[in-house]
Amino acid sequence: MNSDLVSRFSYAKDLSQQEDLKEVLGIWLDYFRNILLSRFNMQKKWVVLRKEYSLERLKIILKNIQTTIFLISTTNVNKKLALELLLTEV
Numbered sequence: 498m499n500s501d502l503v504s505r506f507s508y509a510k511d512l513s514q515q516e517d518l519k520e521v522l523g524i525w526l527d528y529f530r531n532i533l534l535s536r537f538n539m540q541k542k543w544v545v546l547r548k549e550y551s552l553e554r555l556k557i558i559l560k561n562i563q564t565t566i567f568l569i570s571t572t573n574v575n576k577k578l579a580l581e582l583l584l585t586e587v
Contacts, residue, residue: 505584533552
């Protein structure tokens with residue numbers, strides 16, 4: 498993402514209060530998976546917000562999103578904090 502930390506933290510706060518948080522994270526997961534798959538299929542490279550992600554970076558992003566979904570679904574994690582951590586690593 499090309500936004501500053503203040504914007505990311507504000508977005509994390511807003512997103513953490515949504516009822517469909519797991520659905521939103523699922524959409525993010527699908528989106529980054531599609532980018533990864535397009536790289537393997539040698540299709541037109543996806544450019545995300547003027548930034549091309551390496552395969553290693555995509556792997557890390559996908560793992561972080563999956564971990565966040567797992568934590569939100571199975572534990573009593575602070576959603577805002579989990580999203581802040583996720584958004585600082587994307």
